Amino acid sequence: MSASTAPAPTEQVSAPPPTELSADGQRRTLLGSTLQSVLAVVTALLLGGLLVAVTDEKVRHTAGYFFARPGDTFAAMWRAASSAYVAMFHGAVYNPSGAGLSGKLYPLTETLTVATPLILAGLGVALAFRAGLFNIGAQGQILVGATLAAWVGFSWHLPAGVHLLAVLAAGALGGAVWGGIVGLLKARTGAHEVILTIMLNYVALNLVAWLLTLPGFQREGSSNPISPAVDENAMFPKLLGEHFRLHWGFVVAVLATVAVAWLLNRSTVGFELRAVGANPRAARTAGISVTRGFVVVMLLAGMLAGLAGTAQISGTEHSLTSGVAASFGFDAITVALLGRSTPWGTFFAGILYGAFRAGGVTMQSMTGTNIDIVLVVQSLIVLFVALPPLLTLATRRRRIQEVAA
Amino acid sequence: MSSALTTPAPRPQRRDTVPETELATAAANRAVGVRTLRPALGLGVLALLALLVFALGASGQAVQFRLSEDDDAVRLPDLCVPSAPWGWFVAVALAALAVWAAVRARKLPRWAAVLAGFLFVTGFLVWVVATARTPSLSVTALLAGSVALATPLVFGSLGGLLCERSGVVNIAIEAQLLFGAFAAAVAGTLAGSAWVGLLAAVLGSVLVSAVLALFAIRFRVNQVIVGVVLNVLVSGLTGFLFATVLEPNAAVFNAPERLPLVRIPLLAEIPVIGPVLFDQSVIGYLMYLAVAVVWFALYRTRWGLRTRAVGEHPKAADTLGVSVNALRVRNVLLGGAVAGIGGAFYTLVSVSAFTRDMTAGAGYIALAALIFGRWNPVGALLASLLFGFASNLESILSFLGTPVPSQFLAMLPYVVTILAVAGLVGRSRGPAASGEPYTKE
Numbered sequence: 001m002s003a004s005t006a007p008a009p010t011e012q013v014s015a016p017p018p019t020e021l022s023a024d025g026q027r028r029t030l031l032g033s034t035l036q037s038v039l040a041v042v043t044a045l046l047l048g049g050l051l052v053a054v055t056d057e058k059v060r061h062t063a064g065y066f067f068a069r070p071g072d073t074f075a076a077m078w079r080a081a082s083s084a085y086v087a088m089f090h091g092a093v094y095n096p097s098g099a100g101l102s103g104k105l106y107p108l109t110e111t112l113t114v115a116t117p118l119i120l121a122g123l124g125v126a127l128a129f130r131a132g133l134f135n136i137g138a139q140g141q142i143l144v145g146a147t148l149a150a151w152v153g154f155s156w157h158l159p160a161g162v163h164l165l166a167v168l169a170a171g172a173l174g175g176a177v178w179g180g181i182v183g184l185l186k187a188r189t190g191a192h193e194v195i196l197t198i199m200l201n202y203v204a205l206n207l208v209a210w211l212l213t214l215p216g217f218q219r220e221g222s223s224n225p226i227s228p229a230v231d232e233n234a235m236f237p238k239l240l241g242e243h244f245r246l247h248w249g250f251v252v253a254v255l256a257t258v259a260v261a262w263l264l265n266r267s268t269v270g271f272e273l274r275a276v277g278a279n280p281r282a283a284r285t286a287g288i289s290v291t292r293g294f295v296v297v298m299l300l301a302g303m304l305a306g307l308a309g310t311a312q313i314s315g316t317e318h319s320l321t322s323g324v325a326a327s328f329g330f331d332a333i334t335v336a337l338l339g340r341s342t343p344w345g346t347f348f349a350g351i352l353y354g355a356f357r358a359g360g361v362t363m364q365s366m367t368g369t370n371i372d373i374v375l376v377v378q379s380l381i382v383l384f385v386a387l388p389p390l391l392t393l394a395t396r397r398r399r400i401q402e403v404a405a
Numbered sequence: 406m407s408s409a410l411t412t413p414a415p416r417p418q419r420r421d422t423v424p425e426t427e428l429a430t431a432a433a434n435r436a437v438g439v440r441t442l443r444p445a446l447g448l449g450v451l452a453l454l455a456l457l458v459f460a461l462g463a464s465g466q467a468v469q470f471r472l473s474e475d476d477d478a479v480r481l482p483d484l485c486v487p488s489a490p491w492g493w494f495v496a497v498a499l500a501a502l503a504v505w506a507a508v509r510a511r512k513l514p515r516w517a518a519v520l521a522g523f524l525f526v527t528g529f530l531v532w533v534v535a536t537a538r539t540p541s542l543s544v545t546a547l548l549a550g551s552v553a554l555a556t557p558l559v560f561g562s563l564g565g566l567l568c569e570r571s572g573v574v575n576i577a578i579e580a581q582l583l584f585g586a587f588a589a590a591v592a593g594t595l596a597g598s599a600w601v602g603l604l605a606a607v608l609g610s611v612l613v614s615a616v617l618a619l620f621a622i623r624f625r626v627n628q629v630i631v632g633v634v635l636n637v638l639v640s641g642l643t644g645f646l647f648a649t650v651l652e653p654n655a656a657v658f659n660a661p662e663r664l665p666l667v668r669i670p671l672l673a674e675i676p677v678i679g680p681v682l683f684d685q686s687v688i689g690y691l692m693y694l695a696v697a698v699v700w701f702a703l704y705r706t707r708w709g710l711r712t713r714a715v716g717e718h719p720k721a722a723d724t725l726g727v728s729v730n731a732l733r734v735r736n737v738l739l740g741g742a743v744a745g746i747g748g749a750f751y752t753l754v755s756v757s758a759f760t761r762d763m764t765a766g767a768g769y770i771a772l773a774a775l776i777f778g779r780w781n782p783v784g785a786l787l788a789s790l791l792f793g794f795a796s797n798l799e800s801i802l803s804f805l806g807t808p809v810p811s812q813f814l815a816m817l818p819y820v821v822t823i824l825a826v827a828g829l830v831g832r833s834r835g836p837a838a839s840g841e842p843y844t845k846e
Contacts, residue, residue, distance in 0.1 A: 051642075055650055134629050192835070195772070195822065195823075202815075203819050210812035372642075374641070378637065386626040386627075386630065386631070
């Protein structure tokens with residue numbers, strides 16, 4: 001604990017390493033952490049299912065005569081929860097009633113489509129975590145990135161290829177500016193990044209709402225706050241043909257994951273960022289500029305979130321609204337946490353949450369289960385991932401087995 | 406030993422980003438009150454803004470402030486303020502303050518800061534209303550609406566304050582308000598009594614606090630993470646239950662009766678102040694009581710001393726025999742109870758039904774108020790009132806039809822909070838040990 005070991009408060013350097021969610025100080029093995037994540041997902045799904053079952057209309061009906069025929073209640077509960085999850089699976093992975101193989105696998109491509117902004121923004125949050133910063137501001141960074149990307153997309157008219165690159169650069173720039181403000185203010189004034197990012201999210205939201213009332217941004221002939229659609233050239237080409245929404249933004253997300261993995265694990269900048277995150281005082285003693293690290297990491301984190309905004313504009317939405325970021329920025333935090341702030345962990349966590357989202361839409365239309373259950377499951381997963389007892393329980397059992405063997 | 410703790414020692418600095426030498430000079434500056442031109446600069450910027458916008462940009466219309474309505478017992482004449490002269494007055498007065506501050510070259514005394522703020526706000530108000538199609542404004546409605554909008558913010562920021570002063574960061578104010586509102590609506594309807602609803606709001610919000618305490622203090626999970634996740638969890642849970650249970654059976658679960666409005670005789674007849682302060686719901690009166698009680702408890706009781714000690718330097722408090730984590734758990738639960746009352750305001754006072762995400766980010770504004778009010782109960786009250794004023798003005802102005810985009814008023818709480826934490830408007834520093842779990846060695 002930095003609080004208890006700091007010799008004097010004036011020298012106190014905050015930022016506990018957030019890669020370790022809990023401060024119990026034990027090194028977690030890869031197997032242990034994966035096991036913990038799997039356990040967390042299973043437990044959260046079980047609890048979510050229980051919630052669906054308990055609130056189901058038919059279950060409440062059968063519970064009326066619970067003591068006469070308790071079996072009915074349990075059967076109804078099982079039906080309610082399982083049908084919701086089956087519908088979710090059909091919407092997220094494989095739809096057996098789809099036409100042909102492409103129809104059957106359509107849901108999987110939907111999952112990857114939804115996962116794209118989640119992965120990109122999640123990487124931004126994860127990168128900042130690794131440098132010891134809580135980037136709660138992915139939402140605002142996505143919005144500003146999307147705004148700039150949309151503006152370049154609909155007001156510039158460039159040839160194919162160049163336009164898309166310009167839009168990508170604009171999105172990255174917008175996010176980087178919004179993230180960079182945080183890094184700069186933290187480095188220059190010591191203001192806490194959690195507060196800065198939360199406040200900047202709302203500033204961005206209002207800024208976009210205001211921009212969408214301006215003649216230059218509002219779609220002609222529309223009184224709704226929506227921008228014109230971006231040029232054809234500014235859109236990501238479809239990855240698997242016109243029948244699927246999946247676009248080249250997903251490839252950008254994969255490349256970004258590779259890039260962040262390289263940056264963190266193989267580059268000097270990444271080493272310095274991790275050093276700043278692990279122990280800022282030691283990093284400073286070793287000659288690493290902590291303040292520069294803050295600025296650099298927030299620029300990069302904002303850039304990644306800005307790319308997520310671009311993926312929304314060029315990939316799926318094609319025009320700017322104040323809801324363009326949905327809640328991706330907040331989901332990105334949970335994605336990064338579930339992925340334990342590693343690039344590939346974040347990648348797969350992004351796909352999992354993308355599956356929840358894509359499946360949740362199908363579930364709501366098929367079984368009438370409200371999609372908010374997805375939020376419950378997602379947040380429970382993060383809570384359980386952070387919960388040490390689950391891990392101790394699992395590892396203790398493993399140790400016992402090892403001893404027995 | 407403990408008496409040494411009563412005088413607030415110079416706060417331990419957490420400027421982890423600033424080189425030590427600068428830190429030392431900054432501390433030295435504070436100690437001797439060295440000359441600084443910062444306040445003068447800030448006032449100068451305000452004066453310039455006032456000159457450019459309020460004075461030179463005045464529309465020339467006179468603004469009519471209605472101090473009483475036709476059916477009031479005591480009638481006051483309307484207050485007519487010509488916009489251009491008032492803009493000039495504000496600009497000149499602020500410039501004079503700036504010159505005075507430049508000559509004095511020291512930290513601004515509190516009255517001067519309040520005066521400058523008041524001048525600027527009135528200057529803005531006169532300027533903006535004068536640009537409206539109908540430049541007439543009911544002062545009573547303006548203030549009463551502000552107080553109403555500020556009420557949940559005050560409770561939210563007081564709840565956050567109780568957590569943060571003892572060293573636990575509370576990002577989950579939004580979750581506490583939302584769950585309080587939900588619990589109040591459901592329990593209030595089921596029991597058929599608004600008072601039961603109020604109690605349920607407190608208990609529901611304490612439940613959220615209990616989860617926060619369990620994870621943040623017992624398991625030492627990072628406090629910011631727990632807070633963020635709790636916000637998502639409560640939003641999802643209440644949204645799901647609302648759509649699945651509340652909406653289809655609204656009469657059974659989601660039609661609480663409202664808390665009664667209490668009109669204090671005679672006092673409520675005072676023009677302007679009467680309807681604003683003495684004609685409110687029970688929660689409105691509780692608000693003033695809560696601010697006073699928290700202030701007194703924090704600065705004048707043993708519990709308050711210990712709370713502040715634990716929040717600033719838990720190890721020192723522990724050495725003196727204070728049980729750090731037990732006190733933190735108690736304060737987090739207590740903070741939840743206070744925030745819960747604010748949550749009840751949504752479903753028992755302002756409207757009588759729960760809707761999905763009805764707090765709409767008020768928890769984050771409450772957090773902003775807590776920070777802008779410098780972690781002080783009175784400061785939190787004033788900041789909440791300012792933010793309530795801003796959001797009430799936003800809706801009134803869109804009604805009056807002024808060219809000022811409402812989004813900028815909506816942005817105001819967040820922008821001033823950024824300026825405050827960045828030290829551009831005063832300097833806002835949290836309790837030193839806030840956010841750091843404590844382990845006894």
